[in-house]
Amino acid sequence: MSHDAAYWLQKIRALDLPSRIKIMNVCGGHERSITLAGLRGALPGNIELIPGPGCPVCVCPEEDVYQATQLALNEKIILVAFGDMLRVPVNVPKGEPRSLDAARAAGADIRPIASPTEAVQIARANPDIPVVFFAAGFETTTAPVAAMLAAGVPPNLSVLLSGRLTWPAVAMLLDAGKPGFDALIAPGHVATVMGADEWAFVPARHGLPAAVAGFTPESLLAATYSVLRQLLAERPFLDNCYPELVRPGGNVSARRQLAQVMDVVDANWRGVGVIPASGFGIKPALAAHDARLRFPAYDDPARKRAGEMPPGCDCARVVLGKIYPDHCRLYGRACTPRTPIGPCMVSDEGACRIWWASGIRE
Numbered sequence: 001m002s003h004d005a006a007y008w009l010q011k012i013r014a015l016d017l018p019s020r021i022k023i024m025n026v027c028g029g030h031e032r033s034i035t036l037a038g039l040r041g042a043l044p045g046n047i048e049l050i051p052g053p054g055c056p057v058c059v060c061p062e063e064d065v066y067q068a069t070q071l072a073l074n075e076k077i078i079l080v081a082f083g084d085m086l087r088v089p090v091n092v093p094k095g096e097p098r099s100l101d102a103a104r105a106a107g108a109d110i111r112p113i114a115s116p117t118e119a120v121q122i123a124r125a126n127p128d129i130p131v132v133f134f135a136a137g138f139e140t141t142t143a144p145v146a147a148m149l150a151a152g153v154p155p156n157l158s159v160l161l162s163g164r165l166t167w168p169a170v171a172m173l174l175d176a177g178k179p180g181f182d183a184l185i186a187p188g189h190v191a192t193v194m195g196a197d198e199w200a201f202v203p204a205r206h207g208l209p210a211a212v213a214g215f216t217p218e219s220l221l222a223a224t225y226s227v228l229r230q231l232l233a234e235r236p237f238l239d240n241c242y243p244e245l246v247r248p249g250g251n252v253s254a255r256r257q258l259a260q261v262m263d264v265v266d267a268n269w270r271g272v273g274v275i276p277a278s279g280f281g282i283k284p285a286l287a288a289h290d291a292r293l294r295f296p297a298y299d300d301p302a303r304k305r306a307g308e309m310p311p312g313c314d315c316a317r318v319v320l321g322k323i324y325p326d327h328c329r330l331y332g333r334a335c336t337p338r339t340p341i342g343p344c345m346v347s348d349e350g351a352c353r354i355w356w357a358s359g360i361r362e
């Protein structure tokens, strides 16, 4: 029998907790539910809920956004991308288009899409024009891209892939020591695709409690209660608090398609640097559909450097859970959803945008 949010809050409030406990989430959907439902205010004040690396648009390297922008501006192509990527700012000299939206206003053929199916439809409708699908996302977004490639795509469609795996960013934080959190709420959507076991390293290697949560306040509170109980009992394990959708092994066919068309590669995370085995790359057998290989002139190695953030933007520290969004000195001043400076204020999954949208003003 499932319980409501009030039930879990009562159970949490009844616990005899230490003076400060920090729990990190790694999913933009979790952060949105936590913030919009006001869970921080409802929980005892000694529990801190920290947004972590849960926004794929935020960690997409600037050089990839720049590459997409330059491709769209300089080649006779159609560039398609998920909508929230269109407003991510790139660092360019004054006067040049600062985002895909600006490149579109300057005449580039850039079209927002909501699914890989639309990319295929656009490619089929324009067989004489190369179509580049700029696909940035975590496992949940990358799996449908893999399914698209595995099913076969028109010859004029290629993918500029900026896919990332979630767990290596958390592993990096933990391996570095002093991660800044005492327990982890693992992402339900990612676990639905990849299986919960990916997160078993958190208790097994680092001795921290972990629980997979769904997206309702009840599920998030159940996971919070689970990790608090684990902490108090000093018996960390990986709890699955989203059993209705997260099955052992995840989605077997999605994982098979990912393995069929993509390799796991070292990948740059915007402002963070290269994290080993944290990205997806298109397999050499599908080179004809890899936009990085079809348009090598736009893959500029000189642009690839860690710390690629606009001046004053603290997105990288927000993404890593080192600071809260409102600790950035640009939050709500120079940087708002109407005038975003960094990607965390652009994406619906960005912590800055979520906090701003829910009325947090410092």
Ligand code: SF4
Pocket: 312, 313, 314, 315, 316, 318, 325, 328, 329, 330, 331, 332, 335, 336, 340, 341, 342, 343, 344, 345, 346, 352
């Ligand atoms: Fe970056 Fe804006 Fe967030 Fe500051 S408020 S971290 S500038 S996105």
